[in-house]
Amino acid sequence: MELLVIGIDAVSPNLVFENLDDYPNIRDLVSDGVSGEYNGYVYGYGSHDNWISMYTGVSPHTHKVIKGRYSVTEEYPMPKHYEKFSPLWKILNENGYKVGFWKGLATTPPVEIDGYMVSGEPLLEKVNELPDYASILPVVCSKDKFIKDDFFGDLTNFPSPKTPERFGETWGSIEENPEKLEELLIDGYFKEGLEYHKKTLEQAYINIERVYKKKEVDVFWFYNSVFDYVGHFQTHDKDGTLMRECIKHVDIFIGKMKNLMKPKNIIFLSDHGQKAIVDFFPNCSIDTRKRAFGLSDNCIFSKNHIVMKGRNPGLLTGLHSLKATAIFKGENIKKNESLAEMRTLDIYPTILDILGIEIPKEKEGYILPIVKNGNEKNISYKFPNEIKKRIVLLLQTCEVSVFNSFINEYSIKNRFNEIHVMILPEYKEVFKINKQVKKVLLLGEEINKNNYDEILIAYNDNQNKEKKILPIKMKDE
Structure with missing residues (x-):
């Protein structure tokens, strides 16, 4: 098995790299590979935009998925919107690699590939509204029907964060007395999200193991969005206790996947980070925060918190942040190289070079300087040796x-x-x-x-x- 990619939405680098002793499998990847933080697409961009740029090696302004919509038609993004950019599964298949793609964002409806694609968009609040697109259960092509027939578990009963009414309050009563947020936003405010996150990973592994033993692939890409969902309502926790517990379950999942597939190379990625809204405005008065935050009209401000009224009626305290997590380890990956200048666009060409595949023309990123033996034809995509900064x-x-x-x-x-x-x-x-x-x-x-x-x-x-x-x-x- 050549390459395993594990993508977990919104994992912040500080939660990972400052707590490695809590995550033995991630620590192993870091100690024997190359790791760091990199700039994702945020501030006007969404998760769909990021992951499609990873699949295609082109920017959101090129593939035209911005803020989670295909900007030409305002549809939710689907493979047909970006297939002309040679997404990873297509070029890997063309070069003889069988591919497993599991719940990748913006892969619904699934594409028939050599291997299998398990889709179904994790838009938890849209499951009833968009039954053919948003699905917690697997969506597969007819040739991969065996995956759905043998699928284990039921994740449809997903939790929602507590509303003000659950505490005997209303949005109005909290607006009248914002300091009530100090009592409501406890460390375990959305502990139900942690349990659901754990359950999704446990059930995902059971199903992946069943499928992989029936149909092995050369490259496997896994994605999970629940970490992002939980983080939006839990990043007010200054110690990150509950979110670190979430990463512990990711770590267990990584260990199981490594043991099952025994990949020659492994990549762990997030697409951006997350932090409490209030932490974007440190050491500022409430009035300054209100003037500085572009969405302040939809928020409640207390001394230590900023809460936004989101699509979900819970107390939303976290937003996407710039820095994402990246870890690479494997037979064709160097150790201890720097990822200081890494961007989302570099993931696509780097993966292809790790696998020795010629990179298509008109990609917008670079091959990170971490590949031991790449394809000689990819010289034009090599990361510049010297960077003269203007x-x-x-x-x-x-x-x-x-x-x-x-x-x-x-x-x-x-x-x-x-x-x-x-x-x-x-x-x-x-x-x-x-x-x-x-x-x-x-x-x-x-x-x-x-x-x-x-x-x-x-x-x-x-x-x-x-x-x-x-x-x-x-x-x-």
Whole structure:
């Protein structure tokens, strides 16, 4: 078995790498492989966007799935929307690899492949509304019907986080007295989610084992979204106790999968992280947080928490964060290399190079410098040996949430540039924790313009819905 990929949505690197003693199987991957954090697509992007970029090696603006919708038709994303970009299962099949794809996001309806594809979108709140798309049970092609016929377990009774009414409150009563959140948001607020997460992984393994023993494959890709679901309602827990328990069950699952498949190479991935909404605005007053957060009108603010009214009526306290988790280990993977400049787009070409497959033209990422013996024809995708960073200064000319979106888009399109920002003093702490920003300056500070290759402003025309980043100074001017 050549490659096992285990994808768990929204696992934050700090929860993994700061607690490795709790996860013996993950610790083994880290100690004998290469690992780190990388930039996912967030701040205007969703999980579907990220995973499809992994499948295809092109950005959301190329495959056109943005915020979980195929932007051309506003449909939920399906394989037909991005099949022209040679998704992994297609190119692996073309090169003689049998593939198992298990519950991958945006793979419904499933594609008939050499191997099998088990689909069914984990949109828990949409199961009744979209019965042909959102399914906790397996959705398979007719040739793979044996998987569904022999499927073990029932996960349809998924839990919901506690609503204000469960505590004898209403949204109105909490808005009148926000400090009630201190009593409601206990560490085990959504402990039912932990139990469901554990159950999904246990049942997934039982079913994967049954299928794999009947039909072995060369490459197996597994995905699970429940960690993300739980995290949205549990990241207020400062110690991360319940979310660390979730990762312990992921660790057990990884151990079982390694023993079952004995892969030559293994990759563990998340697509982004998660953190408490309030932690995006550290050391700020409530008034500053309200001004800085673009969704503040839909939130309740207390001293230690920000709660959003989400699609689910529970107390949503967490949002996606930039940094995702990546771990690589195997026969064709080097040890102790850096993933410091890794991006989502690098996953596709790196997987193909690990397997010795020529990378198709017009992919947008690089092969990470972790592959021992790749394909000589992939030279144009090799990660640059030397990176000359251009230093740019972005001036804040709009509200914080909009300016952050400008920073994000600029960083995506200029991945090797070093970004400095000059911002209003009251938002200093907000931008200091933005990991796309190298240095924070305050408006009014003197600067040496010659230190910058470009000085830029964010132009935001709400009336005409026009956004641009405009240069006001080039280095040679």
